[in-house]
Amino acid sequence: PGDTHDAARVRSAPAPVTDVARLCVCDLLVAQCDVNCCCDPDCSAEDFSLFTTCSIPVVTGDSQLCSQKAAVYSLDVEANPPERIFKLIDQVNPSIFCIHATNYKQALYLKTPEIPTPENFDQLLEKFGGASFRAEPDSWDLDTDAQNAPETNETSRYEYGAPVQTEDAFLRLPSPVVSSWCSDANPAGFLVNQATKCIRSVSVEKCDSIQALSMLFYINSSILAVPKSSQMVNITVQSIVVQAVNGMRTLLSSSDVLRLPMVLDELCINAVLGVNYHITHTDTGEIIEAAAAFVLGAISKEALSIEQSFEISFTQENTQPVPLSGNPGYVVGLPVRAGFQPQGYPFPAAFLFAALSSNKHSQLTILQSTSTQDCLAAQGARAPVLFGYNMISGCKLRITAAMKCQPLAQTLLDVLKGQSFPEYVASFGNSQAQDVLDWVPITQLHISEQMISYTLQSSCQIPVSLGIEVKWTKYGSLVNPQARIVNVTATITTTTLKQLPSGRERIIPITSSVVFTDISSPAEPSYKAWPTINIKLPFDFFYPFV
Amino acid sequence: SSQLSSLPLQILLYVNGIYYIFYFLATLAMIIYKSQVFSYPDDLLAPDLAVLFLMGILEVPRLYLGFKGNLTEAEAPLGLSLGLTVGSVVLCVYLLLWQTYVLWADVLLNAVLLSAYGLESGLKVTAIAAFVS
Numbered sequence: 211p212g213d214t215h216d217a218a219r220v221r222s223a224p225a226p227v228t229d230v231a232r233l234c235v236c237d238l239l240v241a242q243c244d245v246n247c248c249c250d251p252d253c254s255a256e257d258f259s260l261f262t263t264c265s266i267p268v269v270t271g272d273s274q275l276c277s278q279k280a281a282v283y284s285l286d287v288e289a290n291p292p293e294r295i296f297k298l299i300d301q302v303n304p305s306i307f308c309i310h311a312t313n314y315k316q317a318l319y320l321k322t323p324e325i326p327t328p329e330n331f332d333q334l335l336e337k338f339g340g341a342s343f344r345a346e347p348d349s350w351d352l353d354t355d356a357q358n359a360p361e362t363n364e365t366s367r368y369e370y371g372a373p374v375q376t377e378d379a380f381l382r383l384p385s386p387v388v389s390s391w392c393s394d395a396n397p398a399g400f401l402v403n404q405a406t407k408c409i410r411s412v413s414v415e416k417c418d419s420i421q422a423l424s425m426l427f428y429i430n431s432s433i434l435a436v437p438k439s440s441q442m443v444n445i446t447v448q449s450i451v452v453q454a455v456n457g458m459r460t461l462l463s464s465s466d467v468l469r470l471p472m473v474l475d476e477l478c479i480n481a482v483l484g485v486n487y488h489i490t491h492t493d494t495g496e497i498i499e500a501a502a503a504f505v506l507g508a509i510s511k512e513a514l515s516i517e518q519s520f521e522i523s524f525t526q527e528n529t530q531p532v533p534l535s536g537n538p539g540y541v542v543g544l545p546v547r548a549g550f551q552p553q554g555y556p557f558p559a560a561f562l563f564a565a566l567s568s569n570k571h572s573q574l575t576i577l578q579s580t581s582t583q584d585c586l587a588a589q590g591a592r593a594p595v596l597f598g599y600n601m602i603s604g605c606k607l608r609i610t611a612a613m614k615c616q617p618l619a620q621t622l623l624d625v626l627k628g629q630s631f632p633e634y635v636a637s638f639g640n641s642q643a644q645d646v647l648d649w650v651p652i653t654q655l656h657i658s659e660q661m662i663s664y665t666l667q668s669s670c671q672i673p674v675s676l677g678i679e680v681k682w683t684k685y686g687s688l689v690n691p692q693a694r695i696v697n698v699t700a701t702i703t704t705t706t707l708k709q710l711p712s713g714r715e716r717i718i719p720i721t722s723s724v725v726f727t728d729i730s731s732p733a734e735p736s737y738k739a740w741p742t743i744n745i746k747l748p749f750d751f752f753y754p755f756v
Numbered sequence: 757s758s759q760l761s762s763l764p765l766q767i768l769l770y771v772n773g774i775y776y777i778f779y780f781l782a783t784l785a786m787i788i789y790k791s792q793v794f795s796y797p798d799d800l801l802a803p804d805l806a807v808l809f810l811m812g813i814l815e816v817p818r819l820y821l822g823f824k825g826n827l828t829e830a831e832a833p834l835g836l837s838l839g840l841t842v843g844s845v846v847l848c849v850y851l852l853l854w855q856t857y858v859l860w861a862d863v864l865l866n867a868v869l870l871s872a873y874g875l876e877s878g879l880k881v882t883a884i885a886a887f888v889s
Contacts, residue, residue, distance in 0.1 A: 306864075307861055309859060310863050312856065312857050313855065314857070
């Protein structure tokens with residue numbers, strides 16, 4: 211039902227069909243007969259005789275009306291040739307709550323969409339022109355103030371994934387959307403560590419007017435400490451690294467001077483090539499600090515686009531920013547965390563300060579096989595042990611007659627175990643160094659390959675294999691079990707090095723392996739005890755009989 | 757006989773009062789049901805609810821005046837009650853024909869109420885005639 215205006219326009223929406231006799235949903239081909247479509251007007255009687263069934267047996271109006279028309283299509287297969295039967299019947303809704311009449315025309319029909327005209331085009335474009343739109347208008351506008359923010363639950367803290375809000379809209383982390391070009395509309399999610407790279411088109415002449423190349427663009431709006439509050443956290447500049455045209459990077463000593471892009475000798479200097487945000491938050495979801503580390507570089511005249519990289523990471527206050535391997539249980543594929551205990555730990559006085567320090571990456575590592583397969587030339591390449599992944603690696607050791615046993619044994623031990631083999635392994639993926647009970651000690655075993663003591667004990671034993679067995683169990687609830695490491699055993703197998711005649715050499719393989727074993731006991735569901743009624747009579751209830 | 761009060765009118769007024777309570781609650785429940793199940797914009801819901809509550813407010817004096825007039829054999833309250841009945845009839849016709857959604861149950865309830873009003877009006881006119889003469 212278009213109004214009279216529509217007829218005057220060049221294009222108008224087609225009038226909706228509401229007559230059940232003319233409505234045919236299976237009529238898809240224009241001017242051709244659709245197979246098994248009994249309501250298709252393009253089909254002739256010969257076509258109907260070839261159908262097997264009617265794909266649409268009945269077309270009705272709104273079934274909530276008390277009585278509506280229904281068109282029933284069926285095939286009479288008894289007749290020869292089969293023919294289509296079309297009946298128009300009145301269908302009655304027996305419910306007492308059927309709609310007898312309605313004075314609101316739009317109730318039963320879909321709304322006709324607005325036809326764009328030169329007058330309403332701008333308004334329609336604003337409403338529907340973005341990548342997505344919602345049923346309620348102005349719900350995610352970039353330039354509305356904080357009061358018009360989306361009607362999410364009024365929480366007084368940030369939750370995982372919630373966009374980090376700033377004074378004007380939200381903290382932007384430019385990232386590639388659809389193509390590799392930077393889109394500035396990507397909000398950073400709380401506790402979502404992201405690293406993105408995207409390409410931005412630049413021109414050296416206008417480089418001081420392109421906002422996205424200037425440091426100010428990334429730090430000028432302060433972050434709201436909690437959503438919809440007036441508490442602001444300014445973004446401080448943590449460090450500035452200047453990258454020269456040849457790629458060499460220099461860390462600037464003073465990072466409090468704001469360096470804005472400007473054109474110098476056909477180069478645009480101080481253009482932002484990368485931003486690294488570090489946000490510190492409390493454990494109640496409030497942001498307390500924000501810092502940004504910049505990489506500034508120079509754009510040459512010929513460059514039409516540059517690649518910018520952005521990163522954001524969240525750290526809880528008063529904790530070390532150690533990457534978690536799970537929260538709380540280990541996630542398959544993430545590195546197993548390990549560490550040492552500092553000297554003097556066993557004394558209870560030192561309990562508070564005895565944080566377990568870790569080696570550089572605080573991970574358990576095993577020997578990494580190299581292409582040369584030479585143990586002595588391995589250069590200490592190590593691979594982190596990933597939870598749940600059984601690994602085996604190795605190298606070949608070439609023994610000559612000239613090699614001395616003791617130094618060789620020590621070198622092999624270093625090759626197998628690495629420079630600093632940890633003493634403790636974190637039992638949960640998020641174990642903090644302060645919680646000493648969350649760390650499992652590594653049990654070290656020595657096995658000698660040759661048990662038959664033909665050779666004397668004092669003869670040379672060299673380690674040939676390191677086997678780490680990690681026993682883990684499922685911990686916690688039945689529906690969401692968390693992986694927890696219970697026991698770690700490192701077994702060094704040694705073998706006797708037989709003295710070689712001079713000039714000969716031998717190659718022995720050295721292996722190291724990691725095996726993860728699931729020792730979880732079968733889960734037993736446990737139920738809460740039935741509540742008992744605990745009634746106690748007062749002491750003198752039976753007075754005066756007692 | 758010396759008693760001019762109309763017994764049928766009294767009975768009808770009494771039954772009308774009880775039926776009206778049921779009618780009011782049922783219609784209100786159905787409007788709530790309609791607003792949940794169908795698309796019922798606020799600017800159409802407000803008039804329907806207003807009519808229902810207005811009718812409820814009118815009903816109380818209408819029935820009270822009817823009882824009083826019939827029992828005291830006075831024609832003034834009975835005449836006032838008749839006037840209020842006319843208003844109630846108009847509102848009842850609105851709910852029967854011009855509501856946003858008229859369900860089959862609505863039709864039944866309003867038809868019964870209308871017939872009760874019609875019968876009542878007839879009996880009131882007869883009673884007034886009896887009192888006046």
